[in-house]
Amino acid sequence: MPSFMQEYNSSVAPALPQLPKALTGIEGLDEITDGGLPLGRPTLICGSAGCGKTLMGIEFLVRGIQEYNEPGVLMAFEETGEELAANVASLGFDLKALQDSKMLRLDHVHVDRSEIEETGEYDLEGLFIRLGYAIDSIGAKRVVLDTIEALFSGFPNQAVLRSEIRRLFRWLKDKGVTTVITAERGDGTLTRQGLEEYVSDCVILLDNRVIDQITTRRLRIVKYRGSTHGTNEYPYLITEDGISVLPVTSLRLDHQVSNNIMSSGVPALDDMFGMGGFYQGSSVLITGTAGTAKTTLAASFAEKTCVQGQRCLFFAFEESPQQLLRNMKSVSVDLKSHVDAGLLRIEASRPTINGLEQHLVTLHRLVKEFKPDAVIIDPITNLITVGNIAEVRSMLTRLIDFLKVSGITAYFTALVSGRGQQQEMTDEGVSSLVDTWISVRDLEGIGERNRGLSILKSRGMAHSNQVREFLVTDRGVELLEVVVGPTGIVTGASRLTQQLQEHAQTLAAQQEADRRDRELERRRRVLEANIANLRTEFESVEEELRQINSHEQTRQQTLASGNQRIAAANPPRRNAPTDGENDR
Amino acid sequence: MEPLLDPTDNPEEPTGPEYLLHLYITGATTNSTRAVRNIKEICEEHLKGRYELLIVDVYQQPELAQEKDLIGVPTLIKLRPGLVRRMVGDFSDRERVLKALGVIPPASIIGNE
Missing domain, CATH: 3.40.50.300 (P-loop containing nucleotide triphosphate hydrolases)
Known part of the structure; x- marks a missing residue:
């Protein structure tokens, strides 16, 4: 993942002396190893059958060629070049083409016990020469020795073999090539022949575990001299693109956050x-x-x-x-x-x-x-x-x-x-x-x-x-x-019941209100009628009073005129005849 | 010193000597010099006049190492007679060398009279 690489790069920046490393190009491995395998030194990859040791070796070479332009030599002790090429063709690795372009050299070392007769002192100089020749002919920077332990089956003289293998690793180191050595896992030891004694720089252990019928492959860096490395067991996979060591848990919690909101739908x-x-x-x-x-x-x-x-x-x-x-x-x-x-x-x-x-x-x-x-x-x-x-x-x-x-x-x-x-x-x-x-x-x-x-x-x-x-x-x-019922939020049928009840209640309340309205109306009308009655009564009373009043006036007038007449009849008599005459 | 003799088994038997041996050494190392000395002795002693020994210095021709599938050095490849056999070492164990060469019985009957 890029973020890890950045981390790695940034940690290099303060110019701390860091062990030079060769990037493997294998997904995830470079992160765990903090930048790859030790440059110019041998690395041991051990594991039981079916772990992908050979594949990891080949991928190391192929990626080295494809991504870092570093030619590589593959020395295979168990499988022939054709077999290996066929095996990895499904991963898109074209060994033939790489060989043709002089970026890869494949050497199958055939070891057969029955064909070899030991007749005295010897050394493995032959192996050195062919390896040296292969490295020099293409200027290889990377070497893979696929299961060098196969030698042990061909050469019974272990003392010679051991000292020669020790010499070989020393020699590879001196040559400055980054080497991957694969080895079969031994019983109680990392490798069957104790190769880990000779390769002290970096040891990677591959494991193939079946738990509950499901296989998980795991990788662990047993040691890595002079460098920090991830110490956990990391699951890895063999995918169609090669080996993929799983992206590790990110160690930091510093991801960017967004304020955008996504709807739940x-x-x-x-x-x-x-x-x-x-x-x-x-x-x-x-x-x-x-x-x-x-x-x-x-x-x-x-x-x-x-x-x-x-x-x-x-x-x-x-x-x-x-x-x-x-x-x-x-x-x-x-x-x-x-x-x-x-x-x-x-x-x-x-x-x-x-x-x-x-x-x-x-x-x-x-x-x-x-x-x-x-x-x-x-x-x-x-x-x-x-x-x-x-x-x-x-x-x-x-x-x-x-x-x-x-x-x-x-x-x-x-x-x-x-x-x-x-x-x-x-x-x-x-x-x-x-x-x-x-x-x-x-x-x-x-x-x-x-x-x-x-x-x-x-x-x-x-x-x-x-x-x-x-x-x-x-x-x-x-x-x-x-919907809140008497005992809290209600659901389902209770909810319906509750709703019905509420509906009934509102209906009743409505009816009650209506009834009250009507009552009011009625009373209003009654009162209004009363008012009308009273007004009529008042009017009749008023009329009566007015009538009485006018009668009284008339009476008063009559009385007054009567008085006048009486008055006129007495002193001012002159007027009386006129009046009398008038009366006549 | 061209060791590329492919038809080694039968066809040229009448012309070549009975034993065809190729010895691959690495310069003048102790093992190599001792091997050369030993094999020459053995051949002179047991196969006099019946052998052809080719000594190749792999340092001079490193490409041969892969071609001949060399691992241990010195290696002697017996191309004739009988089955091709490889011997690794300085030939100090004479008995084994002779057995492997088929000079003395147990290893193979073919070469022995």
Whole structure:
């Protein structure tokens, strides 16, 4: 990985005396060895049968030629040149062409006990001469001696052989060629013939272990004189591109972070997050028991990611792509169009098909190839079938690290078993590694199961604390509104009952209100009628009074005129006749 | 000193001597000089007049080392008679040399009269 190389380079910069090293070009090995094998010195690669010792040797040569332009000599004691060429042709190594271009020289040393008669003192100068000749003829910088121990079967005089092999390594060192010597693992020792005594600079041990019927190859640097190196056992693989030592756990937590938000694909779920989704480049874990729509949620996320024009890589460990497409279509999550558009890639395989490390490498390869913005693994729990918990955890740690460093949003689903407390735990214990953890579960009530969703954690943002019931409908995942009953949030049938009850209550309240309105109206009308009555009464009274008043006036006038008449009749009599005359 | 004699088995038997031996040495090292001395003695003693011995210094012709598949030095390759045999060492173990050459019985019957 480039980041490691940078690290290596930067550590060189302060001009500390560093052992000169030859880059192997083998994926991952240069990182563990902190820059390659010791330059100009022999390195011993030992391991039992089927570990890929020869392959590692050949790859060291071929990569040296192809990437660093360093010619190499391969001295094979067990297989002929043709056999070796045929063996590695499948990895794209064309030994014939390299030989023709004078970058590689292949020498098969045939050792046959029955053909050799020892007749006295001898040395292995013949071997030295042919090796020296081969090195000088092409100016080789790298030499591989493939299983030099084969000599022990041909030459019974061990004392001579040992001193000669010691001399050979010394001689190779003096020649300044970087040498790889392969050796078969011995019983209780690193090599069968104790070659490690002679090669003291760098010893790499390859191991092929079968645990629970699954083989994992591991590599360990037993020693590396004068240099720091990774001390762990690193899994490695033989892939179609050669050997790949697994990218190690990144030792530092200094990856770049993004403030961009990615939608979960379910709008109501987004609303539960303070920022409206997940941070880009974060890792999301969905845990839940069987049948809690984990895959559907994952697919919704995939769809949403693709709709936004981003790329998504979906690892399905339980369903075939066709099945996944069909099933998701039924909940109107249309993945097919995105697959066709090349935004979505579904990789389906049974977890047991490979060892864990192979899965990890496949993942790495696809991520590098496809460059997705999001990676979904559904479910990670299935990986447990191919490794023990510690291994799965370490693999997932590395995976999460890798995705984080690459700024890829990781979306995992995990099946949890059991009920109660254990639902808050994942078998792999990865929950502490992830940034966002969503739990889906069955809310089993009386006679029914409902699905509930809650956010257990979400680093770096506020989130809802509610358990939300959700439905998987033919329109996708739908979160239902929160309904609070007398004893808390209610779901399913209780929810319906609660809703019905509430409906009835509101209806009753409405009716009551209506009734009150009508009553008021009635009373108003009654009062108004009363008012009208009173007004009529008032009017009649008023009229009566007015009548009385006018009668009184009339009476008064009459009285007054009567008085006048009386007055006129007495003193002013003159007027009286007039009046009288008038009266007449 | 051209050791490239391919048809070594039968065809040229009438013309060449009975024994055809190629000895590969490395310069004047102790083993090499001793080997030359020993083999010459053995041949003179047991195969007088019946052999052809070719001595090759591999230092002079390093390409031969691979061609002849040399590992230990000195190496004597017996090309004739019978099966091709290789002997490694300075020939101080005479009995083995003679057996391997087929001069004395147990090793092979073919060369012995």
